[in-house]
Amino acid sequence: MLAIVCPPSVLAFTAGSAPMPGLCRRCGTPPAMQLDGPPAMQPPEGTMSARAARIALPVAAVGVTSVTAAGLFSTFAGSGAPAMDSGEEAEARNRLAVVDPRAEATMARYYPGALGSQTIDRLVADTLGRKGYSPGNTILATSTCSDEVNYKSKEMIDLMATRWGENFALGGLAGVPFVGKAGFGAYSHHTPDGGKMLILFAPHVGVGYDGVVGKIQRVSQAEVSTACGAAVGAFKALMAEKAELQAKGIVMGTPPESQINDYFSAQISFIKLKLRTKLEKVMSAPDAQTFVAYQMYTLTREALAESLFGALPGFFDFGGEVAVVGGIQVNRADGGDRFMPLMFQTLTKGGVTTDLYAETFGPPPDLTKALGGTIPQAELFDFRLAQK
Numbered sequence: 223m224l225a226i227v228c229p230p231s232v233l234a235f236t237a238g239s240a241p242m243p244g245l246c247r248r249c250g251t252p253p254a255m256q257l258d259g260p261p262a263m264q265p266p267e268g269t270m271s272a273r274a275a276r277i278a279l280p281v282a283a284v285g286v287t288s289v290t291a292a293g294l295f296s297t298f299a300g301s302g303a304p305a306m307d308s309g310e311e312a313e314a315r316n317r318l319a320v321v322d323p324r325a326e327a328t329m330a331r332y333y334p335g336a337l338g339s340q341t342i343d344r345l346v347a348d349t350l351g352r353k354g355y356s357p358g359n360t361i362l363a364t365s366t367c368s369d370e371v372n373y374k375s376k377e378m379i380d381l382m383a384t385r386w387g388e389n390f391a392l393g394g395l396a397g398v399p400f401v402g403k404a405g406f407g408a409y410s411h412h413t414p415d416g417g418k419m420l421i422l423f424a425p426h427v428g429v430g431y432d433g434v435v436g437k438i439q440r441v442s443q444a445e446v447s448t449a450c451g452a453a454v455g456a457f458k459a460l461m462a463e464k465a466e467l468q469a470k471g472i473v474m475g476t477p478p479e480s481q482i483n484d485y486f487s488a489q490i491s492f493i494k495l496k497l498r499t500k501l502e503k504v505m506s507a508p509d510a511q512t513f514v515a516y517q518m519y520t521l522t523r524e525a526l527a528e529s530l531f532g533a534l535p536g537f538f539d540f541g542g543e544v545a546v547v548g549g550i551q552v553n554r555a556d557g558g559d560r561f562m563p564l565m566f567q568t569l570t571k572g573g574v575t576t577d578l579y580a581e582t583f584g585p586p587p588d589l590t591k592a593l594g595g596t597i598p599q600a601e602l603f604d605f606r607l608a609q610k
C-alpha cells in the first residue's frame with residue numbers, strides 16, 4: 223500500500239533527472255502504481271470548530287452549502303484550512319490529491335490555524351474592506367524573505383499584490399524589514415493622498431512532503447533544501463559557535479552590535495545577532511526548527527515596530543492609518559503554501575490601535591503543543607502595535 227500520490231510535477235521531473243528514469247524520486251514507484259494507491263489524505267476525525275465554521279462560510283452562503291463545507295473542512299481539521307468560495311474550494315480539493323498525511327500532521331501540530339493563500343488574501347481583504355480600505359486608496363508593502371519560494375504565482379504575496387495593485391518590498395533575508403526607518407519613510411510617502419497603508423510581514427519555513435520542518439523540495443531540484451535558509455543557517459552557526467565555546471569552558475554571551483562589521487554580510491550578521499538572544503529554550507522545544515520559525519517571527523515583528531515607529535512622525539504624512547498583518551509563511555512542496563496568522567492590527571495617525579485578529583481569523587490557536595511552553599502564548603499573541 224502506498225501512502226503517497228506524488229504530483230505530476232514530481233513525476234515529470236523524475237523522468238529527466240533521477241537515476242531511475244520514470245520512477246518517482248520520492249517513493250520509487252512508477253506513476254501507474256501510484257495512481258492505484260489509496261487516497262493521499264486520511265480525513266481526520268472531528269467536527270468543525272466554531273472558528274472553522276465562521277471562516278469557512280460567508281454569511282450569505284450558510285444554509286446553502288453547509289453540507290459541502292462541513293465535508294470539505296473535515297479533511298482539514300487540525301490544519302484549519304477551510305475555503306468555500308469556488309476558487310478556494312478548487313484549491314482545497316487539488317491539495318487533498320497531492321499532500322502527504324505526514325506533512326499534514328506536522329501542520330496540525332506546529333502550525334494549527336494555518337490557512338491557504340487564497341483564504342488569507344480573502345479574509346484580510348474582507349475585514350479591511352469593511353474598514354474602508356480599497357485598492358484605490360491603499361498601498362501594500364510586504365516584508366518577506368528574498369527566497370523565490372515566497373513569490374510563486376497564485377500564492378499569498380502574488381495574490382495580495384494582484385489584489386491591492388502594487389507592492390513595496392520591505393524585506394530582506396528571513397523576511398526581516400531591512401529597508402529600515404528610511405525604507406518605511408519612503409513607502410509611507412507613496413500612500414495615496416489621504417489613504418491607507420497595508421503591511422504584511424512574515425518569516426517563512428518549509429514543511430517537506432514527509433513532514434520535516436525547515437525543509438522544502440524545490441521545483442527542478444532533486445535535493446531537499448532548507449527554508450528559510452537564512453534562519454536555519456543562522457541557527458546552525460549559532461549552535462556550532464555555542465558548542466565550540468562550551469568545549470573551551472566559555473559561556474556564549476552577546477557580542478556588541480558593532481560586531482556587524484562586514485558590510486557585505488550585514489543581513490545575516492543582524493539575524494545572528496538578534497536570534498542568539500532568543501535561543502535559550504530551543505533544546506526544550508518539541509521541534510527546534512519550529513521554535514526558530516516562531517522566534518524569527520518575534521524578531522521580525524520587533525524590527526518592524528522599530529522601523530515603523532522610527533519613521534514617525536513623517537510616516538503618516540500621506541495616509542492616516544496602517545494595517546499590519548503578521549505571521550509565518552509555511553512553504554509546502556505539494557498542495558500550495560499555508561499561512562499561520564499571528565497578528566492583525568491597525569494603527570491610526572492619532573495612535574489608536576485596533577486588533578482585528580479575532581474578527582478575521584477567530585480566537586488565536588493554542589500553541590502549547592507546538593512549542594511546549596518554550597515561547598509563551600502571550601508573547602506571540604498579546605503584542606500591541608503601539609509606540610513604547
Ligand SMILES: [Zn+2]
Pocket residue numbers: 367368369395396397426449450451452453
Ligand atoms: Zn528565507
